Amino acid sequence: MQRPRISTNLAISADGKISSSPSRASGWTSTEDHHRLLELRRNADAILVGRGTLESDRMTLTVPGKLQQPLRCIVSRHGNLNPQHPIFQNPGGAIHLLVTAETSVEVPVALRPKLTIHHQTLTEFLHVMASKFHVGRLHCEGGGQLIRTLAELDMIDEFHLTLAGHTLFGGLQAPTATGIPGKFLPRSVEFELAHFEQCGGECFLSYTRKRPA
Numbered sequence: 001m002q003r004p005r006i007s008t009n010l011a012i013s014a015d016g017k018i019s020s021s022p023s024r025a026s027g028w029t030s031t032e033d034h035h036r037l038l039e040l041r042r043n044a045d046a047i048l049v050g051r052g053t054l055e056s057d058r059m060t061l062t063v064p065g066k067l068q069q070p071l072r073c074i075v076s077r078h079g080n081l082n083p084q085h086p087i088f089q090n091p092g093g094a095i096h097l098l099v100t101a102e103t104s105v106e107v108p109v110a111l112r113p114k115l116t117i118h119h120q121t122l123t124e125f126l127h128v129m130a131s132k133f134h135v136g137r138l139h140c141e142g143g144g145q146l147i148r149t150l151a152e153l154d155m156i157d158e159f160h161l162t163l164a165g166h167t168l169f170g171g172l173q174a175p176t177a178t179g180i181p182g183k184f185l186p187r188s189v190e191f192e193l194a195h196f197e198q199c200g201g202e203c204f205l206s207y208t209r210k211r212p213a
């Protein structure tokens with residue numbers, strides 16, 4: 001099935017958490033990490049986030065100074081978005097909302113002209129993004145729940161991490177790269193190191209998926 005090349009990017013604490021509980025929005029790492037985040041965005045035709053991250057990080061999903069802005073894609077079961085959210089107040093790429101629940105769509109009427117709504121599975125949506133919207137590179141900025149689904153589907157081609165070993169979060173309910181700890185993945189997903197860089201008190205790591213020949 002045709003789909004974009006999918007990358008993800010996360011900053012993780014020394015104890016493997018992507019957020020404190022109660023949630024601390026992105027920005028808890030470093031200026032260099034933020035530059036890296038923008039650089040990864042710059043190479044993408046589309047950015048994908050879960051509704052939880054969109055809300056907690058107040059994201060606009062734009063790339064400063066880029067002429068052709070990436071498409072802005074949001075994943076939700078029911079599409080219950082806040083019309084006052086910054087993404088709807090700031091210009092940027094076209095907004096696509098994927099609603100995966102088969103019943104009861106809750107997209108506020110005021111928002112409907114501002115976005116394209118897709119009712120389908122994540123797999124179908126990724127196919128449509130590639131085949132209809134010519135998305136060659138799709139970059140996912142989390143959060144853990146969404147990345148877990150991509151990992152279950154084995155659709156992550158590049159995994160970018162900022163290891164922020166300067167911070168511990170703890171917390172039973174603090175999300176990890178694959179969401180709040182629960183069941184094991186159906187199978188482990190293995191990557192190989194493609195890039196390593198130390199920057200101040202953090203390490204920037206890039207991995208590519210190891211797939212059987």
Ligand SMILES: NC(=O)c1ccc[n+]([C@@H]2O[C@H](COP(=O)([O-])OP(=O)(O)OC[C@H]3O[C@@H](n4cnc5c(N)ncnc54)[C@H](OP(=O)(O)O)[C@@H]3O)[C@@H](O)[C@H]2O)c1
Nearest residue numbers: 010011019023050051052053076077142143144145146149
């Ligand atoms: N450290 C980092 O780099 C980093 C990066 C990203 C996020 N974060 C942090 O992580 C926390 C959010 O984590 P999270 O795991 O809750 O985030 P998430 O995956 O962004 O959000 C969860 C919500 O997104 C929707 N969603 C996710 N996967 C879905 C799927 N497969 N199908 C349908 N809907 C799906 C659902 O929305 P509905 O409820 O609308 O159905 C779900 O409740 C925040 O604190 C954020 O700051 C940290």
